[in-house]
Amino acid sequence: MRGSSFLSRVLVLTVLVLPALSQAGSYLRVVSWNLRHEGWAAEQTYLEDAQQLWNQFGSGSTSNNGLDLVFLQEVMNAAAAQAIAQNLTQVSGMTWTAAVTPLIGRSSYKESYAVLYRTDTVSLLSSTVWSDTGDLFEREPQVVKVRHVPTGADYTFLNWHTVWGVAADRTLEAQAIDAVFASVQSSSGTDQDVILVGDHNMACTHASWSELKAVSPAVTCRLDTPTTLNSTGGFANAYDHFWLQDTYVTEFSSTGRDYIGNTKDYVTRLSDHAPVWLSLYSNSDTD
């Protein structure tokens, strides 16, 4: 009796102590994706969109399933984003929810942005739209503040779909986004981690980004790989990026283009952009 009582006390102590000792770090797994006029009649493959997101996170076919946070561009109505969140809940077995911006654009053609997140691993602190004084942007960015629940780390994302227009229009927007980045960065006394995501319609090696790169501390492009698909399923242009300040975003772990099983089928039915992924590792909220 005494022996088993001692043993059970040891077991109880072990169970109580282990969680306190573990202090495990955790990855926040992020995807950004231009879905191609999502919600229009030809673009309603919501279950397959959710399967692509959940099953193909990471650059290889054997990557582990799962992700936590998704930024979408070219959302044509709120119901489309909500439908993808519902299908993510079904595919993953975790609860997903969405926050969708109003439609944004200068003409009758407008798009929304959306953020989708797992409620068990991500707290949405705010979702707003940048106040575009002077109308510098066709689609001013969505500003999203989140907290990674397992570690408490906070991040601020700018979700942005740059104008298409002509090359000069894109250059003007690229040369204006540095002020948005710097303003959002300096407006928070508690979170330093600003990450610009989205479809930027220009390679990040283009000279038009020099002002963004010159923000202090320096902003660097952490993904430079072809992400758009031509009609035969070949990768074409490196338009989708993650921009961040290495000085602050020490949580950066890795990034890449999501694996796509059949690019011809994918470009025909799902999108002309691959999803791109970002992993952020933290133990706690540090800045």
Ligand SMILES: [Ca+2]
């Ligand atoms: Ca932070």
Ligand SMILES: [Ca+2]
């Ligand atoms: Ca940080």
Ligand SMILES: [Ca+2]
């Ligand atoms: Ca689509």
